[in-house]
Amino acid sequence: MIGNDIVDFNTAALQSNWQRRGFLEKLFTKNEQSLILNSEFPERRLWLLWAMKEATYKAHQRRFKLFRSFNPKQLNCEIIDAENNSVLGKVQNQDFSYYTQTYIGEDYLHCIASQFQQKKTVQKILSHSTDIKQELILAVSALKKLPLAKISIKKDGNFIPYLTFDGFAINCDFSISHHGIFSAFVLSLTQS
Numbered sequence: 686m687i688g689n690d691i692v693d694f695n696t697a698a699l700q701s702n703w704q705r706r707g708f709l710e711k712l713f714t715k716n717e718q719s720l721i722l723n724s725e726f727p728e729r730r731l732w733l734l735w736a737m738k739e740a741t742y743k744a745h746q747r748r749f750k751l752f753r754s755f756n757p758k759q760l761n762c763e764i765i766d767a768e769n770n771s772v773l774g775k776v777q778n779q780d781f782s783y784y785t786q787t788y789i790g791e792d793y794l795h796c797i798a799s800q801f802q803q804k805k806t807v808q809k810i811l812s813h814s815t816d817i818k819q820e821l822i823l824a825v826s827a828l829k830k831l832p833l834a835k836i837s838i839k840k841d842g843n844f845i846p847y848l849t850f851d852g853f854a855i856n857c858d859f860s861i862s863h864h865g866i867f868s869a870f871v872l873s874l875t876q877s
Contacts, residue, residue, distance in 0.1 A: 687858050687873045688743025688783075688798045690736040691810065693865025694729075695792060703731055712738075712757045720764070732794060733772060733787055737762045740798035741776040741783045743860050748800065752843045793867045797860075805874040810867060817861055817868035822848075824872055825857055 703709070709718045709731075717734050724730035738760040746753070759778060766773040774785040776798065784804075787796040795810055807828070809820050818838055825848060826833040835851045848855040858873035 686744045686748035686800065687804065687806065687860050687871055688740040688745070688747065689796060689808070689860040689862045689869060689871040690739035690743070691793055691795045691862045691864050691867050691869040692732045692736050693793050693867045694732065696865030697732055698728070703728065714758060714761055717762055720762075729789070729794075733764075733774075733789070733796070734762045736787060736794055736796035737774050737776050737785045737798065739862075740785060740796040740860070741778060743862075744783055744798045744800065745778050745781060746843075747845055747858075747860075750841070750843060750845065793865075795862075795867075795869050797871045799873070806871050807874060808869060808871040810869040812866050814868060815863075817863060817870055821859060821861060821870040821872065824870070825855070825859075828872070828874070829855070829857070831855075 709721060713721065713734060721727050721730045721734065738757045741760055742755050761777040763775045764772060765775055770789045772787040774787065776783045776785060783798045783800055784802040785796050785798045787794055797806060797808065807824055811817055811820065822833065822836045825836055831850050837849050838846050839849055840846050848857045859870060861870045
């Protein structure tokens with residue numbers, strides 16, 4: 686399964702006072718707090734770790750078809766490699782490991798989580814647009830060679846989105862995310 690998260694840096698700066706008392710302790714492990722506070726750019730590091738947790742949560746929830754229950758401290762982040770604008774990470778969720786790939790732009794970061802390293806994906810990031818679902822449907826139509834008009838997005842009883850074609854579920858692993866002016870989707874080219 687796959688999950689993603691996008692963080693708009695400007696929106697995050699306006700909506701969150703991460704330096705207030707208790708904020709870091711509530712969301713991050715001691716090790717993660719140290720990674721944030723000892724970073725050259727602590728606010729960017731915070732949002733990196735947050736996106737790793739959020740993307741992993743989505744992948745884990747989809748993998749086991751779980752009801753929504755996000756406990757960020759239950760997810761333990763590790764940075765494996767950081768190079769230019771790309772960060773490889775690993776997130777432990779109890780007995781389950783997930784790998785993350787985060788792309789950092791000037792105004793946002795986009796994180797993808799999967800239980801497999803180097804999963805082949807199609808991804809798209811939009812700004813100032815609310816039509817990410819239509820973009821996802823266009824990508825699925827092109828990849829699966831299905832008529833666009835018969836593809837739709839539904840949600841199951843646990844509010845997990847899935848794709849349908851002509852009313853029947855399509856085996857297609859994807860995740861959608863939005864924050865501030867940015868929205869993104871990731872679509873797996875291989876099924877897990």
